[in-house]
Amino acid sequence: MSASSRIAHATGSVFALPARAVEPLMAGLQRLIGIKRMPWFFLLPNLAAVILFSLLPVFVNIYYSFTGSDRLYPSERPFIGTYNYETLLDCGNYLDPSTCSRDLFWRALGNSLVFVPTQVAAMIGIALLTAICLNGDIRGRGFFRGVFFFPVMLSPVVVALTWQWILQRTGVLNGMLTSLGLDPVNWLVHANSAFFWSVFVTVWAHMGFYTIILLAGLQAIPRDVYEAAKMDSANHWRVFTRITLPLLRPVLLVVFILAVIRSVQTFDELYVLTGGGPGSATLLMVQYIYEIGFAIQPRNFGLAAAASLLLGVVLLVFTLVQLRVSKGSNNG
Amino acid sequence: MQRFRLRLSCALGALVLASSPVLAQQITVVCDDLGFGCNTMQPIADRFMEENPGKTVNLEVVPYQSMLESLPVQLASGQGPDAAIVTDLGGLSRYYLDLTPYVDPDLFNSNFERTLQWLRGGDATSTAINGMPTSLTVNGGYVNLTLFEQAGVAVPEEGATWEEWAEATRQVAEATGTDFAMEMDRSGHRFASLAISYGAELVDEAGNPVVDDGLRAAIEQFVAWHQDGTMPMDLWGAVGGATHRELFSDFLNANTVLYFGGSWTLSQMDQEVGDLFDWKVIPAPCGPSSCTVMPGGGALVAFQHTAQPELVGEFINYLAEPQNLSEVLAAAVEIPAASSLIESGIEYPGSSERTQEALSTFIAQIPKMAPAAYRFQGWRYQRAMMNALTTRISQVLNGELEVDGAMDRIKQDVNLAIEAAKAQ
Numbered sequence: 197m198s199a200s201s202r203i204a205h206a207t208g209s210v211f212a213l214p215a216r217a218v219e220p221l222m223a224g225l226q227r228l229i230g231i232k233r234m235p236w237f238f239l240l241p242n243l244a245a246v247i248l249f250s251l252l253p254v255f256v257n258i259y260y261s262f263t264g265s266d267r268l269y270p271s272e273r274p275f276i277g278t279y280n281y282e283t284l285l286d287c288g289n290y291l292d293p294s295t296c297s298r299d300l301f302w303r304a305l306g307n308s309l310v311f312v313p314t315q316v317a318a319m320i321g322i323a324l325l326t327a328i329c330l331n332g333d334i335r336g337r338g339f340f341r342g343v344f345f346f347p348v349m350l351s352p353v354v355v356a357l358t359w360q361w362i363l364q365r366t367g368v369l370n371g372m373l374t375s376l377g378l379d380p381v382n383w384l385v386h387a388n389s390a391f392f393w394s395v396f397v398t399v400w401a402h403m404g405f406y407t408i409i410l411l412a413g414l415q416a417i418p419r420d421v422y423e424a425a426k427m428d429s430a431n432h433w434r435v436f437t438r439i440t441l442p443l444l445r446p447v448l449l450v451v452f453i454l455a456v457i458r459s460v461q462t463f464d465e466l467y468v469l470t471g472g473g474p475g476s477a478t479l480l481m482v483q484y485i486y487e488i489g490f491a492i493q494p495r496n497f498g499l500a501a502a503a504s505l506l507l508g509v510v511l512l513v514f515t516l517v518q519l520r521v522s523k524g525s526n527n528g
Numbered sequence: 529m530q531r532f533r534l535r536l537s538c539a540l541g542a543l544v545l546a547s548s549p550v551l552a553q554q555i556t557v558v559c560d561d562l563g564f565g566c567n568t569m570q571p572i573a574d575r576f577m578e579e580n581p582g583k584t585v586n587l588e589v590v591p592y593q594s595m596l597e598s599l600p601v602q603l604a605s606g607q608g609p610d611a612a613i614v615t616d617l618g619g620l621s622r623y624y625l626d627l628t629p630y631v632d633p634d635l636f637n638s639n640f641e642r643t644l645q646w647l648r649g650g651d652a653t654s655t656a657i658n659g660m661p662t663s664l665t666v667n668g669g670y671v672n673l674t675l676f677e678q679a680g681v682a683v684p685e686e687g688a689t690w691e692e693w694a695e696a697t698r699q700v701a702e703a704t705g706t707d708f709a710m711e712m713d714r715s716g717h718r719f720a721s722l723a724i725s726y727g728a729e730l731v732d733e734a735g736n737p738v739v740d741d742g743l744r745a746a747i748e749q750f751v752a753w754h755q756d757g758t759m760p761m762d763l764w765g766a767v768g769g770a771t772h773r774e775l776f777s778d779f780l781n782a783n784t785v786l787y788f789g790g791s792w793t794l795s796q797m798d799q800e801v802g803d804l805f806d807w808k809v810i811p812a813p814c815g816p817s818s819c820t821v822m823p824g825g826g827a828l829v830a831f832q833h834t835a836q837p838e839l840v841g842e843f844i845n846y847l848a849e850p851q852n853l854s855e856v857l858a859a860a861v862e863i864p865a866a867s868s869l870i871e872s873g874i875e876y877p878g879s880s881e882r883t884q885e886a887l888s889t890f891i892a893q894i895p896k897m898a899p900a901a902y903r904f905q906g907w908r909y910q911r912a913m914m915n916a917l918t919t920r921i922s923q924v925l926n927g928e929l930e931v932d933g934a935m936d937r938i939k940q941d942v943n944l945a946i947e948a949a950k951a952q
Contacts, residue, residue: 264948265948266948267604269605294933297944299937300919365760365762366783382766384762384766387926390766470766471767471768471769471771472769473766473771473922474765474766474767474768474925475768475922476919476923476928479769490597491770491915492770492915492945493600493911493915493945494946494948496945498948499948
């Protein structure tokens, strides 16, 4: 018997011991509930975890959204019906947040509706461009892959503080402008530039992750397809639109869904970088929910729960559309 | 064998019974490590334990942010430490243990007459002793005297108005090429100093929010200072929501002539600015209504869920004894809340002459504080008002709201917060 066989045999014996010990138990259980129900028994631990940590909080959230007061225990929270939803949806004109009872909710929603498409489009566009460059035969390819992925490993707070240090009035960027004889700019004071930098910083921080996925997708496209196109004298643009994009579509769909989910969840970077300002120019939905539920006293858990459920409904609609599109795409 | 087991069980039982009172005589106090906190209280706690064998006081250091965000949730769930040093004095009042049976009421009532009210959540009829106010903080301005000297501008005297200070610091900034004349922390508490001196009530005697002409005048003046460049937009203009922000580095780098912060930055000011340039704390600038600034501070409070009310009371009472209290305050370089110590004064042996002088200036502002400032400090919904102030004023600075609109929103925000908290 070779050394490796002996090791395998010994390992098998070690694992066989506990298996043999529980065998009578399993046999007894199988007799009791029948073989068809046994899979449920094995799924039970994971199922319990999902129920406890995912489903139960959803139901608690729904319950909280119909209750008032700043008390924590559900039993101490009086039932107030749909009051929280009515407050959130109370608007003279939905296109003008200043006519709404909870104007900041609508401002946050409006900002999110602009931020998410802008950020996702920028994210996917730049990540795709980077992936195509990194897929080419360039010098130091491994190094550049590392460079683009590096920000993904940083904590969002570190990312925000670093960019705050760069963008503030006395920051690095203004230092460079001044040394070139130009006037410094207060980048985070004006609504439009603060919004631009919010998109820029979040794209910079997460782009590497999507670049890696797209790069893997590009590398999975067979080389011979490109060679055939080359023999047919197809130009770069034609190759990109007729070969690369269609074959990359399943990967792009995954990247798109992940990017949208991440974009809707954006919170930490902007909370530290702009705090939702200037004014409410970069206030997004998750920050609004956080501030209502946890930062502002007295804590309004009910309103935060209602706002998060409304956000959940928007995301649900979006996911259903996504599913429909992806189903159509697979069938097509 | 059976007899041995019986004996062993009896011995173990006796051990558990004997040790349980000792274990039970233990409390946990959470606090941060700045100023009057765990580090400066430790010598007193050690002495207390020495004098009271079998009684243990564990001082547990936690970050200040955790006191603001985690402690209220712990308390709401009936958990948490036996006692803590808190700064949201009115907001957490429903969890406080009334220490009257466990402390010397005369000592507390005579020493903390005004500040004890802050711990009662605005209940004017209450006589409960809900804790021991540890130290008093005072909002105030720091000025760069070197810049004044370079500009050849006279430093305004005590009694000067906010406008006079703005004018003088603008002249200094212009003459010396300094970026800004004045800066104020992005904090509703700091803004309340300006607002109350302009006649704002913020809260009435019955605990109802007040949005009045005084507040309007203060907001209009504050916005005007941002629009004409007297104040930088970075602090109040660039940030949204309730985010607290300060740019102490601007004063350190002589980028602003006047910095409006508070007494808690004094030791930092002394250590980091030191002799880089000449500076001093100024008396409260005056508004049309009064020359007042906001008081603040922390309190050592016990919570109702504690299993050791006697021990917590005994420890807090021990700490409240003037000689112990002055020892901690001297180490923390903070202003006493106890009236006996304000009258007698405290020596701060480790502090520089400039710090001592600055502390004297801060202490001198205490008798001048308007009743509205004290009332606002002890109001249960103070934070709701302060959050509304920072959020809405920032929106005005960015053109999202007019002053009138901001006033309506401030009132609505606070009313909605009160309504939500009281919802039945």
